Amino acid sequence: MTTLDHVVGEVATPEFEHANEQLKRRRGFLMALPAYAYLVVFFALPLVFVVIYSFATRNRFGGTDLAGWNLDSYQRLFTDDLVGTILARSLWLALLTTVICLVIAYPFAYYMSTRPESVRNLMLVFVMIPFWTNFLVRNYAWRVILGTDGPLSQTTEFLGLGPQKYLFTSTAIVLGMVYGFLPFMVLPLYAAIERIDHGLLEAARDLYGTGVQSFRHVLLPLSMPGVIAGSILVFVPSLGAYVTPEILGGAKTKLLGSHIVTQFLEARNWPFGAALSFVLMAVMLATTIIYFRKGGRTL
């Protein structure tokens, strides 16, 4: 306050503007303080621990020696064939999940955006209904659906295709993950498409564009922010998924998430588990950044 006294009554000087600017910034900071505090204590600090552990050594008894930092765990990432296989499988299944979600969600989000507002809100509720039930329980429900005596298998048998094995395969994992993460694709896509002026599509048709051309040249580029946000929101959790692969996948379809858990709980190799986690995070961060760069300004 006292710093402002000497400029009162004058036309806004750079000094005054500067003080004003500072005041604004400080006010914003206070608002964000609880979130900052929470993130630092419960997110940033544990992350630092993960990084520290990844440079430590596993001792003979399954404990961790923090003394004597080394890069052994990171070296193992490149020499251990199992890690390569699991990483490749995880990336592939996450990518597949993302693409399937995108293909299913896009037309639905577009359809939703063309409905009257009351219908839209009802549809939004339907999209979010699965969240009302525990994720774990829903995954077990999939186990029943995909099981040998499940409705899916019975249907194929009825059609004369014989009983099919779905459970404990990569197909089961992708089905489960698409189911689990689909709302994360629908919501940002809907938000992006709903904002687009429908008149632009009419203009595209008026200017001799076919339906497909209007989609490619007008709707798709304008909804890109939603496509990018939805893809990140599905790809990132798919890559690190633990619950779904654990329940629906088998021993032959192990993914990164499970492998990390194994390192901590069974192999009792915390440094290697930490290194794996850290690399996984780095991969996610890299894909996110690349995606954002490609999409220009988004979200």
Added chain:
Amino acid sequence: MSDVTTGSAAVELRNVTKRFDEVVAVDAIDLTIADGEFFALLGPSGCGKTTTLRMIAGLEFPTEGSLKIFGDEVGTLPPNKRPVNTVFQNYALFPHMNVLDNVAFGLKMQGVDKHEARSRAQESIGLVQLGGMEKRRPSQLSGGQQQRVALARALVNEPKVLLLDEPLGALDLKLRQEMQSELKSLQQELGVSFVFVTHDQEEALTMSDRIAVMDKGELLQVGSPEQIYEHPANRFVADFIGQTNLLEGTVADHETVVLSNGTRIAAHSDLAAGSAVALSLRPERASLHSRGQDVTDGANVDGVVARVTYLGNALVYIVNLDWMEIEVRDENNPGADRFHEGDEVSVLWSTESVSVVTN
């Protein structure tokens, strides 16, 4: 009413009806728009003028009736298969493309060679005087400039009919007047039909060769600006186009109308005796005189000046006739009689100045 022969018809609507669920937006209209004509669809909001335009564009399909463009039935043909282009009300410019790509869009969609599309787009941008703006995004342009881009984007395709949906609505008065004369000369230069939707009767009068007046989905009158202003087909048209006084009455015979207060007025009509009508008297067609002056020709009613409004170029008098108020507009000429509040006056007009309109 002037009508055109089918041979030169750019757009022909026969008995076209458009229903949205149970709401009738356009009710069985017949309309023929000639090639090379500047045609206005005029009416208040919700009258069906925009729906009519959108049906010509292919953005809506008629529920019933026949719609032809240059003789070809186009009823349910999608917009991309019609030789027409639209300038949209909010311009609908593609925000993710620059001016050049916006304008070249239609050519690109038609598969025109890239270099040709570019040069034609550039030419079209020059036509609307936006040379040098090719690389700008729509968001970096003023409203008037966006309007020109929308125009260029439609015209570059050389449409046989250009459709304009309230294109000047968002512009301020001065810019609007400028664009009015520019559009008019552009249309004359290109020689293609412009079909223009507006709710602004002054705009329609200024620009159009012919005007179609619509209300509640119905076509009330089609004619030149002069025909519509001088001989309105009914009460709504008389009231909607320009200012007018409507004096209620009934037809006595073909040359006489009895006003609701019993005054007999000479006015020509072909209506049966006893028909309820109104006399439409334009404010500028009436004049004020001190009471008791000789009436040489025409008709007059007596009243008292209730209000005077000074407009600079004119004076507007509101005259109280006991049973209604009448507006009279006088040119502000030096030497002309000026009247004041409370003056007892006669309102005078010549017989051919009024038209008899039905409800």
